[in-house]
Amino acid sequence: MLAWEHGYKIGQWEMDAEHLILFSLLNQLDININADLADECIYDVLAALDAYIDYHFAHEEALMKAWDYPHLESHSALHHQFMNEIARLRELVKGGDTVRGALKVRGFVLEWLLNHIMETDVDYARFIAEKSKKSSA
Numbered sequence: 001m002l003a004w005e006h007g008y009k010i011g012q013w014e015m016d017a018e019h020l021i022l023f024s025l026l027n028q029l030d031i032n033i034n035a036d037l038a039d040e041c042i043y044d045v046l047a048a049l050d051a052y053i054d055y056h057f058a059h060e061e062a063l064m065k066a067w068d069y070p071h072l073e074s075h076s077a078l079h080h081q082f083m084n085e086i087a088r089l090r091e092l093v094k095g096g097d098t099v100r101g102a103l104k105v106r107g108f109v110l111e112w113l114l115n116h117i118m119e120t121d122v123d124y125a126r127f128i129a130e131k132s133k134k135s136s137a
Contacts, residue, residue, distance in 0.1 A: 002026060002110060008117055010125035012063070018056045019117055025049055026113065029106050038102035042093050046105065049086065057083075060121075067128045075120060082112055 004023050009016045025048055032041035057079040064072045085108060093101030 002030070008114075010117060010121045011129060012125050015060060015063070015121065015125070018052075018059065019113070019121075021052060022049075022056065022109075022113060025052065026106065026109050029102060029109075033099075033102050033106060038099045042098050042102045042105070045102075046086070046090055046093065049105075049109070053083065053086070060124075063128070064124050067124075067131055069124050069127055071123065075124065078116065078120060082116075085112075 002023055004020050008019065008023075010019075025045060029041065029045045032038055032045070057076075061072065061076055061079070064075060069075070086105070089101060089105050089108060092104065095101075
């Protein structure tokens with residue numbers, strides 16, 4: 001299981017809260033895999049992940065747009081790559097290999113979340129913090 005740590009915060013409280021929810025979804029999948037319930041939960045987890053990721057990405061991109069973040073387009077492209085990989089993994093699960101698919105979803109989302117938050121999201125959060133500081137000075 002992945003424990004939320006202070007170091008995962010990017011300093012944008014709404015995004016941090018949404019990232020925490022994504023961690024929770026991932027942990028729910030992990031709990032079900034460890035309880036040999038991957039077959040029963042993978043479709044629900046994928047549906048929840050789809051719905052919440054759509055919401056989160058739209059919210060995050062709106063925030064970047066509102067602050068005129070110069071790398072919005074490349075950041076958005078990363079979001080689309082994530083969604084494409086989730087779609088590919090969904091097809092693997094539909095192919096009947098639910099346990100393997102659940103493990104792949106868990107591994108992919110875990111790696112992606114950590115890398116995306118700690119590298120890509122930190123960049124726009126820094127940009128917004130600096131711009132906010134300049135506009136309030």
